Amino acid sequence: WNKLPLAVQTTESLAGSNLWDVPTSHLHPSTNFSSKLFWEPQCQTQLRHLQDRTRITATIPPRLDGHWVSSRCEVRAGPEFLTRSYIFYPTRLFKAFQHYYCDSNCHVPAYSLIIQGKLRLRQASWITHGATEAEHNLQKVTLVIHNQWAAHRLETRLPSSCLRLGSGVQLVPSKLYELFNAKAKRDCLGALHFSMMELDLLRLEIQYHPLHQPSKELFLGDVHTDQNQRAHYRPTGYQQPLQNTMHHIHPCPVCALMYQSSEQSPPILPPSWSIPLNLNGHWISQRCEARPAVLFLTRLFVFNEEHHTWEGTYHHYSDPMCNHRTFTLVASGHYARMEPSSKVQGATELVFKVIRAKVTMFEQTMLQMLNSSEEGSCGQAGGWEPGAEQDITWTAGCGMLGILLPHKEYELFKMEKDHKNRSLLLIGERPTDGSSPDRPVKRPTSFQTPMVQCSPDTAVPQHYSSRSDVSTGPEVSSAIIHHSVFSIFLIVN
Known part of the structure; x- marks a missing residue:
């Protein structure tokens, strides 16, 4: 890192000669179709x-340190309804919370995943201009269930042997279950079609507003619409951006709810608009x-x-x-x-x-x-x-x-x-x-x-x-x- 520029402000292309460079190389009769x-x-x-x-700049490599949260109820193909809360530390460690819901308004929590790992920024992307490629390593993934309906549903997806549950033992709300542990070589993530490949492509934008302080948005890689492909898909597009809790868009009522949430107390979003x-x-x-x-x-x-x-x-x-x-x-x-x-x-x-x-x-x-x-x-x-x-x-x-x-x-x-x-x-x-x-x-x-x-x-x-x-x-x-x-x-x- 001491050989790299601290940041490159760019709105289109990069300059230099290191890892953060990319090559510059039946219609209504009145309708007038043009x-x-x-x-x-x-x-x-x-x-x-x-x-x-002049309104937006992108920082390459991105400075990820801080807390980043969803600004709305997100929908993934399936469908899956979720909110995300990701914390990146100066040590390159990260802790991510993904809260899944029973409804499209993110009003009834089903379960949460607590994901811990390490992220290494690699280089400016040669495929997606303006993005940074990264490599993540998972250390531990933990599950906490929020209601009995979700417990019954997860029991049909997660093998009891994987969770090391005894015969006849059922999943219960509020208890922590370890789904992945790199040291213990335990991996139950496949049954949930879980992947954090979104971390392998990033873009951080700073938006300047005339009446408010600048806001920061973090774009993470897109998630494959086919759940069976997610674990191996390398993103080339983005999801909806996450907001920085200290420098977010205004107004953002969901941001405050996300900031105050935890694995045992997931955010309950307001009634749908x-x-x-x-x-x-x-x-x-x-x-x-x-x-x-x-x-x-x-x-x-x-x-x-x-x-x-x-x-x-x-x-x-x-x-x-x-x-x-x-x-x-x-x-x-x-x-x-x-x-x-x-x-x-x-x-x-x-x-x-x-x-x-x-x-x-x-x-x-x-x-x-x-x-x-x-x-x-x-x-x-x-x-x-x-x-x-x-x-x-x-x-x-x-x-x-x-x-x-x-x-x-x-x-x-x-x-x-x-x-x-x-x-x-x-x-x-x-x-x-x-x-x-x-x-x-x-x-x-x-x-x-x-x-x-x-x-x-x-x-x-x-x-x-x-x-x-x-x-x-x-x-x-x-x-x-x-x-x-x-x-x-x-x-x-």
């Missing part, structure tokens, strides 16, 4: 806010979003509940601050509501059909690939130019980009109010393996980063203006781009 959208002032303001380089689903209006990303397979993007959606139509605009970037565009995808179609979700309380099941799509490409490697594609397979072969939009509807999509039209997807939506009384829209999380939820059995059970309503207007805009630059960053390999597009396309990543 990727050049003009947004209402509040939507435009939100976009500029996302792209303000879920509201009836009303998709009307414009919805936009709250931050530059990261996805598995090295994707950075912002999303804009317009829904019309009367006509059941939608349009989504996805701007993709080469950097974690979403300043350098690589390509833009605009898709539209119609949707139908089905019924309330039986798995995630307050959520609604929908079916979306994608009818049309247009792509604007800025990245040179992909432009060359698209221009060399077979005639009729992906827009006009040989007609792809930087910044020029191509309609790929007439070629039934684009095989090279993994886009098939028309296309149906089975979705999960939920709406909430945040602490500022803003309407939030949560859309189903995409499968980590890049597949599409094209069958009911593949419908999501968890969510992406919430989007915020920036306008109640349901009209599809006419023009778009963005101050983002065409990507001047490192070239992205064609293999990565191909996988990325396939993994994020329909309905909205």
Whole structure:
């Protein structure tokens, strides 16, 4: 560590020559389908806010010392409902609490895991720009159960021999059970699909606010949507960020509850702020979003509940601050509501059909690939130019980009109010393996980063203006781009 810089302040790229460097290397007749959208002032303001380089800095390597907590009830695929409370010490040791719940509001605790171990920061990630790679070693994992229902359920998942329980001995609430001990070579974690691989990818952001002190957010690696893959999956995207208990966003009522919690007294979150689903209006990303397979993007959606139509605009970037565009995808179609979700309380099941799509490409490697594609397979072969939009509807999509039209997807939506009384829209999380939820059995059970309503207007805009630059960053390999597009396309990543 004495040979490394204490911190590198970066909003896009790194400089230097050590481990912390990365190479710089059926629609309503009035709908006007265009990727050049003009947004209402509040939507435009939100976009500029996302792209303000002076508002956010990232520290590499990150200084993790301190207490980091969830700011909301988190949902993982399964579904699993949990809150997280992680403490990192200057000695590189960590102690993490994961509190699991019976309900999607995190109001009824089921059990908690106490995870102890050691974390070593390795180097700046060569895969996920702006992130730090790390290596964790578990020392001990302990279980404490909070109610009899959870005890009975865990008894069916955890072998009594693993816990060294005697014949006929049952699990009881409030008692500590050791699930993992590195020294004793005891490991019962597989039965719970437990993994701390999220610690192997980190990003720490400091946000500057005009009326409050700076806030710190810690992004940890994404968790695989297939529970059977979690133990071996190396993350390339992020989960919802954790807040620093001393420097958190305002307001954050959940942060205080998390700070005061313990393994025997898990946080009981306030009643849900879920509201009836009303998709009307414009919805936009709250931050530059990261996805598995090295994707950075912002999303804009317009829904019309009367006509059941939608349009989504996805701007993709080469950097974690979403300043350098690589390509833009605009898709539209119609949707139908089905019924309330039986798995995630307050959520609604929908079916979306994608009818049309247009792509604007800025990245040179992909432009060359698209221009060399077979005639009729992906827009006009040989007609792809930087910044020029191509309609790929007439070629039934684009095989090279993994886009098939028309296309149906089975979705999960939920709406909430945040602490500022803003309407939030949560859309189903995409499968980590890049597949599409094209069958009911593949419908999501968890969510992406919430989007915020920036306008109640349901009209599809006419023009778009963005101050983002065409990507001047490192070239992205064609293999990565191909996988990325396939993994994020329909309905909205």
